[in-house]
Amino acid sequence: xxxxxxxxxxxxxxxxxxxxxxxxxxxxxxxxxxxxxxxxxxxxxxxxxxxxxxxxxxxxxxxxxxxxxxxxxxxxxxxxxxxxxxxxxxxxxxxxxxxxxxxxxxxxxxxxxxxxxxxxxxxxxxxxxxxxxxxxxxxxxxxxxxxxxxxxxxxxxxxxxxxxxxxxxxxxxxxxxxxxxxxxxxxxxxxxxxxxxxxxxxxxxxxxxxxxxxxxxxxxxxxxxxxxxxxxxxxxxxxxxxxxxxxxxxxxxxxxxxxxxxxxxxxxxxxxxxxxxxx
Amino acid sequence: xxxxxxxxxxxxxxxxxxxxxxxxxxxxxxxxxxxxxxxxxxxxxxxxxxxxxxxxxxxxxxxxxxxxxxxxxxxxxxxxxxxxxxxxxxxxxxxxxxxxxxxxxxxxxxxxxxxxxxxxxxxxxxxxxxxxxxxxxxxxxxxxxxxxxxxxxxxxxxxxxxxxxxxxxxxxxxxxxxxxxxxxxxxxxxxxxxxxxxxxxxxxxxxxxxxxxxxxxxxxxxxxxxxxxxxxxxxxxxxxxxxxxxxxxxxxxxxxxxxxxxxxxxxxxxxxxxxxxxxxxxxxxxxxxxxxxxxxxxxxxxxxxxxxxxxxxxxxxxxxxxxxxxxxxxxxxxxxxxxxxxxxxxxxxxxxxxxxxxxxxxxxxxxxxxxxxxxxxxxxxxxxxxxxxxxxx
Numbered sequence: 182x183x184x185x186x187x188x189x190x191x192x193x194x195x196x197x198x199x200x201x202x203x204x205x206x207x208x209x210x211x212x213x214x215x216x217x218x219x220x221x222x223x224x225x226x227x228x229x230x231x232x233x234x235x236x237x238x239x240x241x242x243x244x245x246x247x248x249x250x251x252x253x254x255x256x257x258x259x260x261x262x263x264x265x266x267x268x269x270x271x272x273x274x275x276x277x278x279x280x281x282x283x284x285x286x287x288x289x290x291x292x293x294x295x296x297x298x299x300x301x302x303x304x305x306x307x308x309x310x311x312x313x314x315x316x317x318x319x320x321x322x323x324x325x326x327x328x329x330x331x332x333x334x335x336x337x338x339x340x341x342x343x344x345x346x347x348x349x350x351x352x353x354x355x356x357x358x359x360x361x362x363x364x365x366x367x368x369x370x371x372x373x374x375x376x377x378x379x380x381x382x383x384x385x386x387x388x389x390x391x392x393x394x395x396x397x398x399x400x401x402x403x404x405x406x407x408x409x410x411x412x413x414x415x416x417x418x419x420x421x422x423x424x425x426x427x428x429x430x431x432x433x434x435x436x437x438x439x440x441x442x443x444x445x446x447x448x449x450x451x452x453x454x455x456x457x458x459x460x
Numbered sequence: 461x462x463x464x465x466x467x468x469x470x471x472x473x474x475x476x477x478x479x480x481x482x483x484x485x486x487x488x489x490x491x492x493x494x495x496x497x498x499x500x501x502x503x504x505x506x507x508x509x510x511x512x513x514x515x516x517x518x519x520x521x522x523x524x525x526x527x528x529x530x531x532x533x534x535x536x537x538x539x540x541x542x543x544x545x546x547x548x549x550x551x552x553x554x555x556x557x558x559x560x561x562x563x564x565x566x567x568x569x570x571x572x573x574x575x576x577x578x579x580x581x582x583x584x585x586x587x588x589x590x591x592x593x594x595x596x597x598x599x600x601x602x603x604x605x606x607x608x609x610x611x612x613x614x615x616x617x618x619x620x621x622x623x624x625x626x627x628x629x630x631x632x633x634x635x636x637x638x639x640x641x642x643x644x645x646x647x648x649x650x651x652x653x654x655x656x657x658x659x660x661x662x663x664x665x666x667x668x669x670x671x672x673x674x675x676x677x678x679x680x681x682x683x684x685x686x687x688x689x690x691x692x693x694x695x696x697x698x699x700x701x702x703x704x705x706x707x708x709x710x711x712x713x714x715x716x717x718x719x720x721x722x723x724x725x726x727x728x729x730x731x732x733x734x735x736x737x738x739x740x741x742x743x744x745x746x747x748x749x750x751x752x753x754x755x756x757x758x759x760x761x762x763x764x765x766x767x768x769x770x771x772x773x774x775x776x777x778x779x780x781x782x783x784x785x786x787x788x789x790x791x792x793x794x795x796x797x798x799x800x801x802x803x804x805x806x807x808x809x810x811x812x813x814x815x816x817x818x819x820x821x822x823x824x825x826x827x828x829x830x831x832x833x834x835x836x837x838x839x840x841x842x843x844x845x846x847x848x849x850x851x852x853x
Contacts (some may be wrong), residue, residue: 183773193777199847210849217771217790217799217814221849238849242773242790246847317811341810348810434579454581 186277192247207301209293222293315346412458420458474820480671490708515714522717524654536666537566539679542690543662547610554609561805593622615647620753621762634659649720672716676709732760766812
């Protein structure tokens with residue numbers, strides 16, 4: 182169970198300003214991929230650039246609803262310049278704090294406010310540009326591309342997990358797949374150029390492995406009075422033996438997997454599997 | 461306005477159960493007077509040993525097993541780990557495990573971490589489920605390859621209550637010479653189990669899911685199945701699980717198994733009726749509500765319903781105001797960023813997965829409680845939907 186402050190609980194159970202303002206000057210429509218929540222903020226701005234009214238509609242957990250409620254209370258009566266300075270920390274502080282796992286709920290509040298002000302000023306936030314791919318959740322291709330690149334997404338399912346796109350009716354799955362292929366191939370072509378050659382002969386592999394062991398692995402092991410010997414390379418399987426102090430160390434398996442294998446995967450070939458020749 | 465006698469309406473019995481009063485009573489002497497170590501030589505410790513023997517017999521009787529096939533552990537998770545790791549040691553040349561996409565984390569996350577745990581590469585086949593949460597037997601048959609050491613499939617799913625065809629699946633594994641483990645934590649005590657008639661090699665159960673205390677579990681190992689212990693040390697449990705026995709809890713579990721056998725009929729008739737009433741009532745009174753899981757191949761006590769366009773944690777906290785206890789597959793309740801892996805495996809869309817509520821009943825629930833929940837839920841869902849930007853109702 183989450184530990185919510187009394188103020189969070191109070192704003193959750195009796196949320197202020199639910200709905201839409203009568204005279205909409207600006208709308209901020211944001212959805213967070215983190216927690217399956219979304220917030221639609223509407224504001225009324227008068228001719229002196231003061232926010233005279235603010236209302237919200239939120240789909241989400243208690244802290245998302247409480248953050249939205251708090252946000253509307255905070256911005257009412259503020260000038261746009263003042264409102265722009267509100268941070269997510271301010272929203273969380275207003276509520277007496279949020280569990281750290283729930284801070285994204287306050288981030289969602291700030292994003293909605295930014296979006297509503299931008300909407301009023303006729304500015305377009307970079308995320309809102311682009312073409313809507315998922316109609317259920319209003320996710321644009323730019324958001325999808327950004328998520329694919331930033332989080333190294335590799336399947337439609339992952340895109341759904343991160344952006345919610347495709348999580349409703351599912352009709353946009355083909356479009357998402359196309360964007361995924363496009364984005365991934367762009368990324369891989371750029372990466373490939375700087376990458377190590379993909380196919381290696383066994384001899385090349387052995388040489389490279391020896392080189393990495395000598396340069397990256399042995400110095401560390403020797404410091405602890407140990408050493409490592411390359412016994413065999415068979416396809417992706419790399420057989421090694423730990424020597425000296427490492428031989429009798431209870432953590433030898435961890436050393437092989439977490440240290441040696443990681444290094445070799447990083448610097449030689451990603452598909453390598455390092456095993457203890459003695460086991 | 462319906463009324464409930466007890467303050468709390470507890471409908472989260474798949475999470476844990478209340479300890480039955482009869483169980484507490486049976487345990488008390490072993491927390492006070494009979495504190496002896498069952499391994500000791502004096503006679504009052506002998507009494508403790510006898511109590512363990514009776515408990516073992518009672519557990520075996522509920523499962524249709526022999527007492528020597530019962531090993532007491534600390535929990536269901538320990539039983540699961542023990543079974544899988546034992547099988548992998550029995551067949552060191554076989555590195556594949558066949559399991560499902562909807563297993564409890566006790567099995568799911570163990571499979572994820574086997575490579576680092578054992579230092580060997582493993583292959584995990586995770587069987588798909590359809591939108592009702594049901595497995596495809598053709599896919600299962602194809603998955604039973606020569607390099608498979610063990611199959612691990614839960615008897616009933618903790619989130620949806622969907623029951624898998626364990627008898628058939630165990631037979632198919634045995635015909636291919638593959639060991640079979642089932643995590644029956646949710647099934648034991650709720651559906652009849654007779655292991656004598658089944659080709660199940662390992663079965664896990666957990667005390668606190670059937671009105672015994674937390675901290676005690678069982679691993680059933682079929683006679684003749686090769687076994688390697690997980691915990692080694694003393695000779696307790698005939699060398700199968702070292703560590704001084706959790707005597708009072710084991711005694712409690714024995715009593716709970718005896719009670720479960722007596723109440724099985726009630727569970728499958730009265731509790732099922734209560735569940736069906738709750739389910740039909742919620743689906744009828746709340747629009748855009750969907751049942752998750754197969755309608756009939758399901759535990760008699762479990763009901764998982766998605767309320768579209770609202771979020772589970774918010775629903776639970778509103779229910780909490782009326783002291784109604786249930787759980788949700790929403791991301792926000794767990795602290796993870798994704799909703800339930802079970803509902804996602806079933807293809808339940810996000811609009812519905814986040815608003816899923818699991819009600820799991822027990823023999824202690826009453827019709828008044830069901831009526832109370834039916835009275836409160838529609839307004840809770842409606843108030844949250846009025847706040848939801850996705851609700852166009």
